[in-house]
Every structure is written in structure tokens, then in C-alpha cells.
Amino acid sequence: EITLRRLVELAGMVEHCDFVEQVHNATDGQIIRPDMVVRMPDQRELVVDVKTPLDAYLSAAEAPDDTQRQLALKHIRMLASKAYWNQFEESPEFVILFIPGDQFLSAALNEEPDLIEYALSQQIILATPTSFVALLKAVAYGWRQLSLADNAKEIRVLAEDLYGRLSTYVSHMNKVGRQLNIEGNDT
Numbered sequence: 110e111i112t113l114r115r116l117v118e119l120a121g122m123v124e125h126c127d128f129v130e131q132v133h134n135a136t137d138g139q140i141i142r143p144d145m146v147v148r149m150p151d152q153r154e155l156v157v158d159v160k161t162p163l164d165a166y167l168s169a170a171e172a173p174d175d176t177q178r179q180l181a182l183k184h185i186r187m188l189a190s191k192a193y194w195n196q197f198e199e200s201p202e203f204v205i206l207f208i209p210g211d212q213f214l215s216a217a218l219n220e221e222p223d224l225i226e227y228a229l230s231q232q233i234i235l236a237t238p239t240s241f242v243a244l245l246k247a248v249a250y251g252w253r254q255l256s257l258a259d260n261a262k263e264i265r266v267l268a269e270d271l272y273g274r275l276s277t278y279v280s281h282m283n284k285v286g287r288q289l290n291i292e293g294n295d296t
Contacts, residue, residue: 112209113145113159116238120245122147122252143193144207146200149248150255154200156193157236159207203232205244211237 145157193204206228208214214237218224228235236244 112238113157113207116242117145117147117245120242121249122245143204146197147245147248150251152199154197155205155244155248156197156200157205157207157241158191158193159209203234205236205241206233207236207241209238211239213237 143156144159147155147157149155191204193200208217214235221227225235
């Protein structure tokens with residue numbers, strides 16, 4: 110969680126409060142608990158899971174034989190079975206599996222070279238700190254674009270209001286001018 114929070118800070122997402130840590134969502138008698146939900150523009154959410162992959166890696170590193178090592182590195186199947194995208198209505202149909210270090214992913218890829226393809230087939234995107242920051246920066250960019258669009262919309266509304274008020278003012282000034290012109294001709 111500390112690593113996730115720090116990466117969110119580095120990506121510039123804290124100022125928008127676009128993430129929530131340790132969200133609980135109870136479904137079918139089971140509590141679904143991702144490590145983070147990143148809020149995206151248009152009410153979308155990215156679900157991030159991190160705890161078990163590190164535990165699985167440590168278990169795999171300590172495993173005495175290949176059979177146990179292979180079992181320990183099967184976290185992706187378990188994560189896919191959680192189907193976070195079904196639990197969080199505004200989530201795209203995938204979950205981010207945050208791996209807190211490139212060395213962890215590298216070790217897992219040594220054991221299972223097709224791990225990335227398999228993860229994608231299970232609707233899971235593997236992310237190390239570098240790729241996660243890049244993803245967060247893309248989301249932050251989306252928030253900035255939404256903010257710019259909202260500001261442009263507000264400027265347009267204010268400009269239309271100003272134009273209407275100026276039109277009314279000019280109309281009144283023209284009436285005053287005509288009245289002064291008529292009164293000036295009468296004298």
C-alpha cells in the first residue's frame with residue numbers, strides 16, 4: 110500500500126483524490142477487497158490488486174521443488190476467478206495486477222515464459238512500478254483533459270452570458286442615444 114501510494118503521488122494523482130485504498134465490496138457472501146481502485150474520468154474505475162502476487166513470489170522462491178514453485182506462481186488464475194470487473198460496475202473488464210518490482214515479474218517469467226499472454230487471456234494486466242506509473246500518468250492526463258473541457262464549457266457559458274448582457278447594455282444605450290437625439294431636435 111505504501112508503494113502504491115508513493116507511485117500515485119509520483120504520477121500526480123493525489124491532488125485529484127482519484128484513488129481509494131482497501132475498498133471492500135461484499136458479493137455472494139464473499140468480501141472482494143482489491144488493494145486500490147483508481148478513479149478515472151467519466152465515473153470509470155481501475156481495480157488494482159497487489160498483495161498476493163508478492164506472497165506468491167516469496168512462496169515460489171522458497172519452494173523446494175518445481176511442482177510447488179509452479180503452484181505458487183498460479184496467482185493469476187485465482188485473481189481472474191475474483192472477477193473484479195463483475196463486482197465493480199464501472200470497471201473495465203480487466204484488473205491490474207501490480208507486481209512491486211521488475212525482479213518479481215522477471216522471476217515469474219523465468220518459470221512461465223507465456224505468463225503475460227496467459228494473464229491477458231484471463232483479463233489481467235501485469236504492471237510493475239514503471240508501467241503502473243505510466244498508466245497512472247495516462248489517467249491523470251485524462252483528468253486534466255476533462256478539467257480543461259469543463260473549464261472551456263464554463264468559459265463558453267460565461268461568454269454567452271456576457272454577450273447577452275453587453276447586447277442588452279448596447280440596446281439600452283442606443284435607446285438613450287435616440288431619446289437624447291429626439292429631445293435635442295425638439296429644442
